[in-house]
Every structure is written in C-alpha cells, then in structure tokens.
Amino acid sequence: MPTQVILPTYAIGSWSANVDDDLGCRWVVSPGGASFVSDGVARKMHNNERPFGSGAYRSRSYPAARAGALQGWCDAGDRVSRVAARKRLMSIFPEGGQALLVIDDGIDPQQITVELDADAPKCALWQDGCGFDWQLPLYAADGRLLSTAERSAKATLATGTTDGLDWIGGSPGGLDWANGGLDWGSSGANNVLALENSGTATTWPLLVVTTPSSLQNPAWTDPVTGGVLAYTGSITAGQTLRIDCSPFNPTPVTLDGIDRTGALGSAKFISLPPNSSRAVQFTGVGAGTTVAFWRDANN
Template structure:
C-alpha cells in the first residue's frame, strides 16, 4: 500500500501499511515500537562443579519478539465507517497462522523480516466518541535477522572439456592452415572453460545464507560446491539434465533444503556443509562436477 504522506518510518505488511495516511484516508501513526532493539542471545553455560566460573559453548541469536503500537484516525469524511473498515483490514492480517514479510523503510536503508503473530496477537481499542482507535500488533520472528530489500546475485559456470587450441591433426579440417584470409590463418577456437568461482559478499552485520539454483544445457553429474575458506563441501550425488533445476537453500530456517524440480532430494546430499557468508565477509565458492552447468546464487545482506 502506498502512503500519501510520510512520518519517520513506514511499516508494511502485505497491503497494510502504517507510518502515514493510507489510500483509504486513515492515518496510521506508530509512536512506539521496539523494532529498533537488537535481539537476544541463546547462551549455553554449565557451571564448573570443581572450580571457578563455568563452561560455555558458542552463543546464537534467539528468536525475536517485537511489537508495533500506534493509533488510527480518519483525516476526512465520516470517521465511523472508515474506522470500521480500518479495523477489519487490521484484524485480517496474518490469516490462518501465516507468516508474512514486515518491511520497514526509514528512507535510508529499507529492510525486511519474516514475522507471524505472537501469542498476544492484535489489539484494538476505540477512543471516546469513536473518533479513532489505538492498536497494537505483537509479532514473532523465528529468523531474527533483518534482511536487505535488495537481492544480490552471482553465478558461476562449468563447461565441458575445452575444444580450443591449435588443431595439429592431419586431414580436413585438421592441420595448420597458414594461408591468409578466411578460413585460413591460425584458429585457436573458442574456449569451453567456464568461470567456476562463485563470488559472494555480505555487507551486513549478521550471517546470511544463499539460495543456489543449478541448471545444465545437457547433463551434469554430482555438482559440488567447495568453500576453500572453511574446507566445507556441499555435494549432490546424482544427475541434473537439461530442463531440470536443482534448488539448494542453505538457510537453516528452510524446511526442504534440496529439491529437484520441486521433489525433495535432501537425502541425495553426499556432504551437507551448507554455505554461509559471515558478516562483512566474502566467499569464493568453487563449482565442480562432471559435465556442463551453471549455478546462480541469490542472497541478501543481513543485520541483527
């Protein structure tokens, strides 16, 4: 939904938006929110039974609970029917326990996060004389990271055995033709070597994980991605043929990491070191396999 004016920030979930006046003539103000706060950490600590202090293991980001609070007031016209419709739209958010994208635009760095209703859900309280209403939206994000609204991409290719170089073979069309003019002269051919390095960069402050799509013009056996920085290997055991798409979602929040044309093939992973891009870091992933193919990566910079 496009707001006709702008306050400090806009908050959009589907067709609903707050932080200005919507297309229905209602102003949605958001004077209070904790979205700007960071998320907590899950700590793993065991007290040392014989000695000072405690044993610890690495901590991880916890799920994020957050709240939007504000008021809604029509700016013109008969307020009562407009407020009834506004409440209906507000209460219609997140049908049947769904998850949706919350997009926050501060005019500088728009970002998004996947959220669902928290236990407290939605609250609506009429003002005296029914000229407006206070509202509250309690949300939960299992993936606590804020992602850039701009998707980044990269690709790498793997070609068949190269057919370039000089042809020294005797007989037509082999042999070296020193004659000037076409088709004479030295013909080195067109190289079949692909650029098999997938270069990715994360300019955010939290780890991000790419989505990988692998295709082939003919046939590709056992496509494998290796991260030299960690030694991690992500290897698929099987063949991808022309017209098929092997989809590998490296995010730990996905339920089906590997599919081939929509069919779950997670069990076909011979090695499952999923690729991650640490905050402020880059990764140069090597793409290998038997045959020809292409891998495309899609990811977003992530922040806490």
C-alpha cells in the same frame, strides 16, 4: 495508495503505518513503538555453572528468535472509518500464517518474515470514537532483517572449452610465426561464484542448478573454510536442482520439487558471515550452471 507521512514506513500486506491510507486514516508508530525491529536480536546462551570451581561451562551461543510488538495510533477522522480501520488491523493474519514486514527508511529497505505472537492485537478506542491506540504483537522465527534487494551470482561448467593452444597458420601443423603464432584461446567457463554479504548478520544463499545436457555430482567448495557441499546424482536437461543453504528450510534440497536432501554426499552448507566475501568453486562432471541468490542480512 498509502501516502507516506513519516519515515520509516512499516507494511504488512495491504496494511501500513506512518502513512495516510486509502481510507483516509492516518496510522502512526509511536516513539519507541518499533523496538521489535529497531533493537538487536538477543542471544541464546548455553552455559552450566561449574559445581566445583569458578565460573561456568559454556558452549557456542546463537541468535534467538525475535519477539515484540509494533504499536502506535490511528486517527480515522470519523466513526465509520474507524470501524473499517480496526477491521483492517485485525485481518492482517487471518489464518495464523506468516507474512513479510517491510521497513522502508528511504535508504536501505529491509524485510522480515513475521507472524502474530501469542498475545492478541489490541485496540484502545479514543473517547471521541474517531480513532484508537493499537498494538500488534509479532514473532519472527528468523530474527534477521533481510535486504529487500536480492543479489545474485553465476558460475558455469562446460563439457568443452577453447582453452589451450591453437596452432595458427601452419599446415600440416607446427609453429608458423609468419602467419600468426600462438593463440591461447578464451575460456568457455567460469566456475567461481563471487558472493558478498555487506550486512551485520550471517546470510545463506539459494543455489539453483540447471544443465543444457547432463551434469553429474555437482559440488561447491569454499576455499576459506575448506567446506564442501556435494550432491550425489545426475541432473538432465530440463531439470532444476535447488539447494537452500538456510538452516530455516526443512527441505533444503529438491530436484524438480522432489525432496533430495538424502542425496547430499557432503552437507557443508555455504554461509556468508557479516561483512565478508567468498569465491566458491563450482565443480562437476558435464555442463551446468549455478545461480546463487541471497540477501544481505542484519541483526
């Protein structure tokens, strides 16, 4: 197991930095070598100069992807360990896929999905051959840093509840104050999703919907924006509807793994702006449960 030597630590799969690893090699990120994650995210500006007037025409800007590098040094102690350490670095992304980079500062661990950028990883061997300086170029299509702690909220619908008046004690009916009076009962459902984002960037929840019997046309309304996310169709017992509100998912709606994005009657996906909370109302015909999963996000 790697042993932390400096905070924060950086980990991608079995490789990590600012640690002594299980081969006895010390990996350290150089001062300024973590600007890839320590700096903020650039903006994509959409401006056109006004040809006959001052200034420019503008439209909304958006956060850009995140590109940069981690860089530092590795002291392997001997040439054999140095060879093994270099192989470990070079094998982090063997098939051109993506992986989680986890940054743990001991207070608020965060993660970001990265892949190897167009430049190649670099290793500059030391003169004694027992270590090297390294550089790992990285790219993140989603430039946000997400909390490693996942948050969740639950809302339910019931076909029948005990809401309303219960006429206690009387037979054949009516009020009988001597034997109890009125009982309003208790609610059998709570159809509000309480969502909160404590980060500095917008985040989007994943909605997972199930039913004990049948649920038709589930919908979610954000009273702050007035936006409605509505699914047109039925869900039966044993089925699972998943709606990923993130714009980074090319297949946001699936029913038991089958793409059902076309079944959205209204596609106002739920978003949680920085340092905000939402009380999203869950509605539908029948009984069902929505569980929302999300992570706080930071630029």
